Amino acid sequence: MPRKGGLFVVSAPSGAGKTTLCRGLMEPAAPLEYSISYTTREPREGEVQGRDYNFVSRETFESLVSQSAMAEWAVVHGHFYGTPKPAIDAVLDSGRDLLADVDVQGSVSLKKNYPEAVRIFILPPSMEELARRLHNRGKDSQEVVAGRLAAARKEIEAAGAFDYAVVNDRLEQALNRLVAIITAHRCRVENSLDLISKLTGP
Amino acid sequence: MPRKGGLFVVSAPSGAGKTTLCRGLMEPAAPLEYSISYTTREPREGEVQGRDYNFVSRETFESLVSQSAMAEWAVVHGHFYGTPKPAIDAVLDSGRDLLADVDVQGSVSLKKNYPEAVRIFILPPSMEELARRLHNRGKDSQEVVAGRLAAARKEIEAAGAFDYAVVNDRLEQALNRLVAIITAHRCRVENSLDLISKLTGP
Numbered sequence: 036m037p038r039k040g041g042l043f044v045v046s047a048p049s050g051a052g053k054t055t056l057c058r059g060l061m062e063p064a065a066p067l068e069y070s071i072s073y074t075t076r077e078p079r080e081g082e083v084q085g086r087d088y089n090f091v092s093r094e095t096f097e098s099l100v101s102q103s104a105m106a107e108w109a110v111v112h113g114h115f116y117g118t119p120k121p122a123i124d125a126v127l128d129s130g131r132d133l134l135a136d137v138d139v140q141g142s143v144s145l146k147k148n149y150p151e152a153v154r155i156f157i158l159p160p161s162m163e164e165l166a167r168r169l170h171n172r173g174k175d176s177q178e179v180v181a182g183r184l185a186a187a188r189k190e191i192e193a194a195g196a197f198d199y200a201v202v203n204d205r206l207e208q209a210l211n212r213l214v215a216i217i218t219a220h221r222c223r224v225e226n227s228l229d230l231i232s233k234l235t236g237p
Numbered sequence: 238m239p240r241k242g243g244l245f246v247v248s249a250p251s252g253a254g255k256t257t258l259c260r261g262l263m264e265p266a267a268p269l270e271y272s273i274s275y276t277t278r279e280p281r282e283g284e285v286q287g288r289d290y291n292f293v294s295r296e297t298f299e300s301l302v303s304q305s306a307m308a309e310w311a312v313v314h315g316h317f318y319g320t321p322k323p324a325i326d327a328v329l330d331s332g333r334d335l336l337a338d339v340d341v342q343g344s345v346s347l348k349k350n351y352p353e354a355v356r357i358f359i360l361p362p363s364m365e366e367l368a369r370r371l372h373n374r375g376k377d378s379q380e381v382v383a384g385r386l387a388a389a390r391k392e393i394e395a396a397g398a399f400d401y402a403v404v405n406d407r408l409e410q411a412l413n414r415l416v417a418i419i420t421a422h423r424c425r426v427e428n429s430l431d432l433i434s435k436l437t438g439p
Contacts, residue, residue: 158429162436192437199421200429212424219401219421222414227360227402234364235394 040127042149044135046142047157048187050169052203057136064217070135076114107144139190156194160204242329246337248344249359250389252371254405259338266419272337278316309346341392358396362406
């Protein structure tokens with residue numbers, strides 16, 4: 036039986052460094068595919084269709100939702116975002132591993148649809164450090180940062196239900212740990228049953 | 238609650254490279270302790286008490302067995318070999334990770350005593366390669382090698398019950414995978430519950 040790909044779901048509160056970590060992971064954890072979300076919002080300057088997002092019409096998106104074809108979806112600032120099941124299945128069925136970078140709610144939906152998914156939560160080393168990082172990005176007002184911190188606290192409360200937690204204190208170390216989680220998963224004995232039966236066969 | 242150490246149990250058929258891999262693992266997977274077996278056989282030239290084995294009298298060994306204090310034990314060529322539970326508990330309770338290098342039977346006993354143990358099986362890439370390695374060691378007769386190969390086949394049949402399987406094709410890659418399995422285990426969310434409650438606390 037050909038090996039099914041692994042689904043790795045990474046979630047984190049805003050400011051924990053998820054995007055940087057996920058980008059940095061693609062090469063050392065290769066071969067790994069990145070799950071591209073579907074969205075109904077307009078492409079921004081520099082965004083490329085099929086690389087940053089799959090930009091689709093509201094009709095297309097709603098039709099996917101009504102067919103229960105979305106593995107996870109959400110409305111953010113009036114725009115739809117989501118990941119269709121057929122897109123995930125195509126990768127996993129071909130034996131390739133897939134990385135999905137979604138929020139906590141999205142990870143819960145993905146886990147429901149894909150119980151074998153490996154859920155990884157990126158933790159900040161401390162709330163003080165998270166606040167410092169959010170302030171240093173400099174793009175949000177004091178008020179917005181306070182809102183993000185309150186939201187972060189709620190999201191971190193859900194971390195205990197994940198499989199793994201990686202503290203993003205030093206970037207290099209956090210990356211190594213993420214690569215290790217993916218590498219270890221590839222060594223699960225289920226992936227060697229073919230070799231085992233070949234070795235013990237007639 | 239202080240973190241309990243992880244118990245990593247490595248088994249393999251003779252010739253699969255287990256000893257080389259376990260030795261090579263200690264530094265890149267540090268901090269990791271190596272479980273030293275107890276034995277009733279005499280020390281060989283160059284063997285050091287407490288480093289290679291804990292050399293004990295038959296009376297001491299049998300007394301440990303009769304107290305059910307052995308986490309695993311076996312008789313090989315008339316000598317007793319085993320690992321006492323108190324020695325394992327002392328390491329795990331202090332939060333340190335422990336590597337135990339035992340045969341398949343020993344790993345079954347360890348798993349019974351320590352259900353949370355992570356069992357890793359080292360697989361040869363093929364039976365032909367295993368035969369080649371056993372021949373190349375040059376220390377066993379044709380007949381002994383044939384016996385070892387038959388035993389290997391039986392041991393590999395048990396590999397499917399392990400958690401992980403690592404193919405020892407290229408040593409460097411096999412080592413990386415073993416380190417990844419240990420690193421990933423250290424990232425299990427159970428080990429971050431203290432940090433999670435600190436981050437979400439008042």
